[in-house]
Amino acid sequence: MSESIKVFVKIRPPIPDENKQSEMQKLSIQVLDNKQFEYQNQEDYMPILRLSRGLYEQKDYSFDNILGQNTTQDQVFNVVCNNLIDDALSGINRTILTYGQTSSGKTYTLFGPSSEPILSGRGDFSQINKTSGLLPRVCYSLFQQIQQQNIQAKIVLSYVQIYKDDVYDLLTQKMGPKLQFQNMQTPTMTKISVTSAQQVLQLITQAVQQRQVAATQMNAQSSRSHVIFQLHISTSNNYQSLLTLVDLAGSERVNRTLSSGERLEEAKKINQSLSCLGKCISALSTHQKHIPYRDCALTKILAESLSGNCRTFLIATVCPLESNFDESNSTLQFAQRCQKVTTKPKINEHMFEQLN
Numbered sequence: 001m002s003e004s005i006k007v008f009v010k011i012r013p014p015i016p017d018e019n020k021q022s023e024m025q026k027l028s029i030q031v032l033d034n035k036q037f038e039y040q041n042q043e044d045y046m047p048i049l050r051l052s053r054g055l056y057e058q059k060d061y062s063f064d065n066i067l068g069q070n071t072t073q074d075q076v077f078n079v080v081c082n083n084l085i086d087d088a089l090s091g092i093n094r095t096i097l098t099y100g101q102t103s104s105g106k107t108y109t110l111f112g113p114s115s116e117p118i119l120s121g122r123g124d125f126s127q128i129n130k131t132s133g134l135l136p137r138v139c140y141s142l143f144q145q146i147q148q149q150n151i152q153a154k155i156v157l158s159y160v161q162i163y164k165d166d167v168y169d170l171l172t173q174k175m176g177p178k179l180q181f182q183n184m185q186t187p188t189m190t191k192i193s194v195t196s197a198q199q200v201l202q203l204i205t206q207a208v209q210q211r212q213v214a215a216t217q218m219n220a221q222s223s224r225s226h227v228i229f230q231l232h233i234s235t236s237n238n239y240q241s242l243l244t245l246v247d248l249a250g251s252e253r254v255n256r257t258l259s260s261g262e263r264l265e266e267a268k269k270i271n272q273s274l275s276c277l278g279k280c281i282s283a284l285s286t287h288q289k290h291i292p293y294r295d296c297a298l299t300k301i302l303a304e305s306l307s308g309n310c311r312t313f314l315i316a317t318v319c320p321l322e323s324n325f326d327e328s329n330s331t332l333q334f335a336q337r338c339q340k341v342t343t344k345p346k347i348n349e350h351m352f353e354q355l356n
């Protein structure tokens with residue numbers, strides 16, 4: 001079966017500093033329904049600046065779902081992860097990617113706020129925080145469903161970051177040497193067998209210290225690396241699948257983030273790898289013969305998710321400020337191209353080896 005990448009748009013709410021901005025500067029996005037939104041085009045609402053920059057033209061976009069500013073993390077989970085666990089337990093590979101400019105809410109959507117621990121409460125699903133992101137919710141529901149369906153499952157975790165186009169293991173005690181690619185897609189990485197959501201989240205919590213994060217002009221906790229979280233699942237009904245969650249680092253205009261020194265070097269590498277991802281998506285959406293996966297580590301690792309045996313969803317994250325109009329527009333253009341890309345998910349079967 002062949003199917004398009006599904007695209008969800010998440011518009012984040014203004015954060016405290018932005019609340020001080022005048023109404024004019026808040027991006028005039030109007031959500032038409034859960035599938036469509038447009039930039040508002042009301043004469044009296046548009047600042048002159050926008051006119052002079054030629055931004056009056058109206059853009060209509062249609063996506064699989066629009067998650068507006070007031071959407072809760074729980075609602076995001078219910079919309080985006082509907083059927084995710086069922087698929088993963090029936091042998092279908094699944095990937096969710098977050099994509100958007102710096103400070104648009106990718107990490108928040110996937111992990112939750114950086115000020116709160118990923119592992120919370122007693123450690124079961126009912127205790128999850130209101131603000132917890134998709135990743136902890138996915139972990140709890142996976143193990144919950146395994147228990148409810150009364151199946152056995154072997155689950156193996158891998159977790160890596162791509163920093164300045166080199167891949168590093170996040171499951172080692174401290175940042176080790178960069179990983180070498182064995183073949184085109186998979187560098188050799190640590191794989192840890194896991195038996196509960198708490199164990200997974202404990203490992204992820206430890207790894208948080210190793211993820212490259214730094215303050216920039218636009219985000220106090222800006223991700224400086226892409227992270228790829230994977231659960232390799234095999235079940236006693238003889239299915240196997242790979243569940244992948246990707247938190248990309250955000251694109252940034254260095255004249256706006258005022259990055260210099262190390263931050264600038266990081267920003268250049270982040271922009272380069274996102275541009276490489278953009279080229280692969282453009283080539284795939286126009287059915288080119290050559291897809292430049294080999295041009296960077298990110299697309300080498302994601303090749304299967306972008307066009308192979310995988311059901312892939314993209315969450316395009318958007319900032320609510322008018323000053324981010326160009327970046328938001330470019331995110332939405334990328335997202336629109338993704339909708340034209342098809343993957344070929346299939347049911348993966350294999351003989352399950354009994355656990356001792």
Ligand SMILES: Nc1ncnc2c1ncn2[C@@H]1O[C@H](COP(=O)(O)OP(=O)(O)OP(=O)(O)O)[C@@H](O)[C@H]1O
Binds near residue numbers: 219248317
């Ligand atoms: N849905 C939301 N509700 C409340 N605050 C949010 C939401 N989404 C994002 N934020 C806040 O917006 C800011 C930027 O979010 P985040 O760090 O997730 O952005 P990002 O896209 O990961 O940026 P970068 O590419 O720099 O890593 C943070 O202060 C975060 O807490």
Ligand SMILES: [Mg+2]
Binds near residue numbers: 248
């Ligand atoms: Mg981030």
